[in-house]
Amino acid sequence: MKTKKVVVGAIAAAMLSLSVCSLMPVAAAGETVQISAGKTTATVGGEFSVDVSLADIPSSGIQALDFAVTYDSSVLTITSVDAGALVTKIPQSGDASASLSDLYESSINKNEGYVSLIWSTAAEDSSYWLKGDGVFCTIKGTVSSSAQNGTTTPLSIKPIDRETYSGSKKVNGTIGCGYESNGKPVKLEVKTTDGEVSIGQPATQPTIVRGDANCDGVVExxxxxxxxxxxxxxxxxxxxxxxxxxxxxxxxxxxxxxxxxxxxxxxxxxxxxxxxxxxxxxx
The missing domain is CATH 1.10.10 (Arc Repressor Mutant, subunit A)
Structure with missing residues (x-):
């Protein structure tokens, strides 16, 4: 799951998800951001929609975030990944580089079955950072017509495959989430809750023929x-x-x-x- 983003600005878009800074980030003690994918049901061959939400964002806010959502591409086809209210409520005017590089970006890899998600801002004013609880993005798609009725397929939240920090040459094993303080990146801990799509035909109510106790089609x-x-x-x-x-x-x-x-x-x-x-x- 490799992804990149072109970043401009005085502080290089606030250490794009902690990977553009040459220094190893320090951890913020006692602050854990919750990332959770929703659960939904869909029929075979039908459409589905699942929200990915953030909660427990510390008062400092989040300046940069990157993670992936993996799925079984033989069962699900992702058609769109739309920014949620948590993202869209932040005006891009606070980031001078926003006209050249969107603050929120998503990328769907249908072959390998994952969605890469990145949000980052070069704004030093934390009022332009992610704050509060809410929907980060909404993933929409369809269920394969060959999917098995009565099964469940996961939507798993994972780190994006990249270096732990620029020049480390070590594979990242955690989700990038944090902010810059006094010229140094601060990494926030992340706890994830995976989502799922349950596949099944909607329950149908039996047709009742009043009086036909032996079910032969005739009341006698x-x-x-x-x-x-x-x-x-x-x-x-x-x-x-x-x-x-x-x-x-x-x-x-x-x-x-x-x-x-x-x-x-x-x-x-x-x-x-x-x-x-x-x-x-x-x-």
Missing amino acids: LADAILIMQSLANPDKYGVGGKADKPITDQGKLNGDVDDDVVGLTANDALKIQKYLLHIISNL
Whole structure:
């Protein structure tokens, strides 16, 4: 996951995610930024949308941040990564270099299955830095038509593959997050919570044919008889009973025509008989 950003300005866009500064950053004690991806559901072949949010940003603010969100490209296709309210509320006018290099950038690598995310500003005024809690970005995409129904696929928050700091020649193992203070970069600790997309068809409500306890498409005396049999001898005629054609869960829903009592009773069988004898006009 390699990414780069062209940076201009007096302090080189505030040590782009801590990687452009020649000095190893110092850690800020007791300050941990939370990065979390949301969880959502989507149908096979359908669309999804997940927010990636930041929380517990210290009062100092964040001047630079970089991380990646990985995903299974055989299951998901990312179509867009839009800046969230936490980013868009910051005016770019505070950064003289913003006209040449956007403060927020995202890059989708569909082949390897990751999204690179970078935010940095050269503004020395911390009022132009990331502050407060909120949505950093919104990831949108589609689920493959060949995805398996009932499965879950993760959206994992990871560090971007780069040097720990400029010239270190060591692979970065942490998410870049921090700010510059008195000419030195300060690195903030980060805690992550991964997201996921649960794949499944929306639950459908069964179609109830009132009175059709044996589910043969016709309301007749056999339905009333089956209800009575299932009540009198559930081992044989109840759901899963030993009879050739016991009542089913759908049959129980169909046969429950007495609205005064939930569940099958003898009154359901009686009401069906009254209907067949035209004593009542409907079930």
